[in-house]
Structures are given as structure tokens and as C-alpha cells.
Amino acid sequence: MINVLIVEDDPMVVKFNKYYLEHVGGFQLKGVAASAEDAFKILEEDPIDLILLDIYMPGMDGLELLSQLRKTDKNIDVIIVSAAKDSASIKKALQNGAVDYLIKPFEFERFNSALSSFKNREKFMNSSKNISQEELDKLLLHNEKPSNLESFPKGVDRNTLKLVWDKILEIKDTAFSTVELAVLLGISRVSIRKYLNFLEEINVLKKELIYGSLGRPIYKYKLLKSNTNFINRYL
The missing domain is CATH 3.40.50.2300 (Response regulator)
Incomplete structure (x- = not known):
């Protein structure tokens, strides 16, 4: 240490x-x-x-x-x-x-x-x-090449991805918004959005449009439990 x-x-x-x-x-x-x-x-x-x-x-x-x-x-x-x-x-x-x-x-x-x-x-x-x-x-x-065979989109870091993923696993039964996850992790909404988009692209998250009590729509994400192994190659 x-x-x-x-x-x-x-x-x-x-x-x-x-x-x-x-x-x-x-x-x-x-x-x-x-x-x-x-x-x-x-x-x-x-x-x-x-x-x-x-x-x-x-x-x-x-x-x-x-x-x-x-x-x-x-x-x-x-x-x-x-x-x-x-x-x-x-x-x-x-x-x-x-x-x-x-x-x-x-x-x-x-x-x-x-x-x-x-x-x-x-x-x-x-x-x-x-x-x-x-x-x-x-x-x-600081020009080490990533050890993983899989590549990451621009702005997505392996260690931060693991941090985001671990938090999602903690709340796996609850749908969450970009803002809610950003608050939980202390990371900006702009950064969180990059990781959620990436996780959606590799098919481990599903994004749904939900209407609140005032009728204002908001996107929320839900973990696709059957596909969680898809992320292992990136961590």
C-alpha cells in the first residue's frame, strides 16, 4: 500500500x-x-x-x-x-x-x-x-498501451468504468437516471453519461423513457442481468 x-x-x-x-x-x-x-x-x-x-x-x-x-x-x-x-x-x-x-x-x-x-x-x-x-x-x-484486447471509446477509462459498474451492481434491482448515479458517485453528469452510453452499447443496460408525476419524461437505466457477463472483457 x-x-x-x-x-x-x-x-x-x-x-x-x-x-x-x-x-x-x-x-x-x-x-x-x-x-x-x-x-x-x-x-x-x-x-x-x-x-x-x-x-x-x-x-x-x-x-x-x-x-x-x-x-x-x-x-x-x-x-x-x-x-x-x-x-x-x-x-x-x-x-x-x-x-x-x-x-x-x-x-x-x-x-x-x-x-x-x-x-x-x-x-x-x-x-x-x-x-x-x-x-x-x-x-x-504515459503512453502505455491498454493490456485488454478490447478497446474503449474516447473518454472511457477502465478504472472509472469499474467504479461505475460496481455501483450499478449495488442498485441492480432499481432503475436509475444519469443524475442519480452521478450524485451517488460524485462524478459529473457529462462523464457519467459517457459510461452509461457505453454500457448501453455493449447491451448490459437498457434505457427507458419514463414519465413522472408531472408528465415530464426522463430516461432511466435498468440492468440487463442476463447480459452482465458481456462487461467482463472490459474490466
């Missing part, structure tokens, strides 16, 4: 980061800090492999925290998760060794991509003594 520290002073952002972290897999949240001072206290007490770091914080900001961290002997990676999108902040973060930079607000797919790439890199680095240029390029340029 990769030990993670979230450094963020916005409770709502902390809540979403925790939720997303739980659904990526392979990561263990060791602590949450609302300031650089609190973060350094946790770093002294717990072994941390990765910090999800905000920039805008009271007192010492995230960039200064990152700079101070690099002056220590701690071998800790950092992914910036911040609303700061000016080129100076991004450049300084990368110069100080941030392995990725997520600009708020972002979709789960981008968060998942950042964490999955980090996890794959760590696994590969820990299992290899010598690395070829081709292998290094795959790690640095």
Missing part, C-alpha cells in the same frame, strides 16, 4: 479527495493536514510515500512546503492538487519535483489517471534494477 498525506485546508475538497482515493485502490490515507505546520508534524510521526498538496493555504503555502520538503532527506513524492493555474506556480512546483499537477476543479478520471500512473511507476521502479529507454518513455510519457 502507498501511504498518502492530504494537505488541504478546504474540508469539502478533503472529502472528495478521500472519496476518490478510496476508489482508486492501492493507497492508504495516513493523515490530513490543514496547514504546512500540521503536515510536518505528521511527516515526523508517520511514514508517507505521497502527498496530495494544495498551494493556497494559511501561513506557509504549498510551494514553500514543497521547497522545504526537498531540503530534507525524506523520499516523498508530491502531486499538486490546487486551483492555482498560473504558469509561475506550475513551473515552480515541477522544478521542485512534483510528479503531477491537478488543477481544481477536475474530474475523477484525471485524479484516477494521476494516481494510477504513480502507482504503476512505483511498482515498476521497485521491481526493476535496470530500465531501458523504451520502458522509461512509457513511464514518463
Whole structure:
């Protein structure tokens, strides 16, 4: 497991980061800090492999925290998760060794991509003594080819698909709308719609037009239980 520290002073952002972290897999949240001072206290007490770091914080900001961290002997990676999108902040973060930079607000797919790439890199680095240029390029340029034989439509990610599918299986006897599933998962309606369209295309979901009490029609989806095995090739 990769030990993670979230450094963020916005409770709502902390809540979403925790939720997303739980659904990526392979990561263990060791602590949450609302300031650089609190973060350094946790770093002294717990072994941390990765910090999800905000920039805008009271007192010492995230960039200064990152700079101070690099002056220590701690071998800790950092992914910036911040609303700061000016080129100076991004450049300084990368110069100080941030392995990725997520600009708020972002979709789960981008968060998942950042964490999955980090996890794959760590696994590969820990299992290899010598690395070829081709292998290094795959790690640095994120151009790994999918291991599955089946291809995905643009915008559909395997890990997010599994997250959506698991939630659908939980509510398998209940028809649901795009909005209802989006709320349950904390993912935008636009993103959810891509996955529901895909699941409908491979014939594991059926879409029906239902009229509410006020006569306003709404599309709802129902699981086709007899076809659930169709999705296994994609997961």
C-alpha cells in the first residue's frame, strides 16, 4: 500500500479527495493536514510515500512546503492538487519535483489517471534494477498501451468504468437516471453519461423513457442481468 498525506485546508475538497482515493485502490490515507505546520508534524510521526498538496493555504503555502520538503532527506513524492493555474506556480512546483499537477476543479478520471500512473511507476521502479529507454518513455510519457484486447471509446477509462459498474451492481434491482448515479458517485453528469452510453452499447443496460408525476419524461437505466457477463472483457 502507498501511504498518502492530504494537505488541504478546504474540508469539502478533503472529502472528495478521500472519496476518490478510496476508489482508486492501492493507497492508504495516513493523515490530513490543514496547514504546512500540521503536515510536518505528521511527516515526523508517520511514514508517507505521497502527498496530495494544495498551494493556497494559511501561513506557509504549498510551494514553500514543497521547497522545504526537498531540503530534507525524506523520499516523498508530491502531486499538486490546487486551483492555482498560473504558469509561475506550475513551473515552480515541477522544478521542485512534483510528479503531477491537478488543477481544481477536475474530474475523477484525471485524479484516477494521476494516481494510477504513480502507482504503476512505483511498482515498476521497485521491481526493476535496470530500465531501458523504451520502458522509461512509457513511464514518463504515459503512453502505455491498454493490456485488454478490447478497446474503449474516447473518454472511457477502465478504472472509472469499474467504479461505475460496481455501483450499478449495488442498485441492480432499481432503475436509475444519469443524475442519480452521478450524485451517488460524485462524478459529473457529462462523464457519467459517457459510461452509461457505453454500457448501453455493449447491451448490459437498457434505457427507458419514463414519465413522472408531472408528465415530464426522463430516461432511466435498468440492468440487463442476463447480459452482465458481456462487461467482463472490459474490466
